[in-house]
Amino acid sequence: MNITGNTIFIPGATSGIGLALALRLKERGNTVVIGGRRTSLLEELAEAHGFGTVRIDTSDAASIVEATAEVTRSHPDLNVLVAMAGIMRAEDWTTPDFLADAEETVVTNLLGPIRLVRALVPHLRQRPGATIVTVSSGLAHTPLRFTPTYNATKAAIHQLSETIRMQLEPIGIQVIELVPPAVRTALMPGHESAEHAMPLDAYVDEVMALLEADPEAHEVLVEQVKLLRYAEVRGDYDQILGILNAAEERAH
Structure with a gap:
């Protein structure tokens, strides 16, 4: 993925990593359309930063169909999707109360x-430089x-990315998997100031540098996430599992 000259749609870019990435991409000469559920917030961000906007609820199938149709109609040059929207909920499976969050x-x-992806592949396959960026963890x-x-959902996104890449790259759509570590955002209570989490600006700066250095990358792995990404490969999985969960216990 070239990091300039694109028209990029980022559902889930009204805060956190999504917004920070949208700002960096716009600074690099891309047209950026952000999506979210709160129209008032979208309007504020459009006025402040010059984004295109569309209301979208990525938990609602009809909303995805309507929003993607609107984006491709208003921005026919759209060639990049960054599927950023996501939620992170604590669950206790020793009780019956976890099911709704799960x-x-x-x-x-x-x-x-x-x-x-289903909604945008027919459009993207006709665009030069077409790219889908998935977000795992x-x-x-x-x-x-x-x-x-x-x-579990992020493990599924990893395997989904690996698999659809084999199907979509032959028709001209690159698939890049963004693999964040813990980052100081509001995704999870306590993460905004967690010592073990990576500062947001530092994370997005490193992501942009990695994309620029290797436009053909399959995964975007900042140094901090490699501890988790390759624990099983290195053979220190049990040790890293314990360190990770002890750090989160302290953060909460």
């Missing part, structure tokens, strides 16, 4: 990206005890 996590984190490879369904 189901919502699956719908948002897994069905949402699947539906977005280091927790896809070394899980956090508090968030079983989040871990």
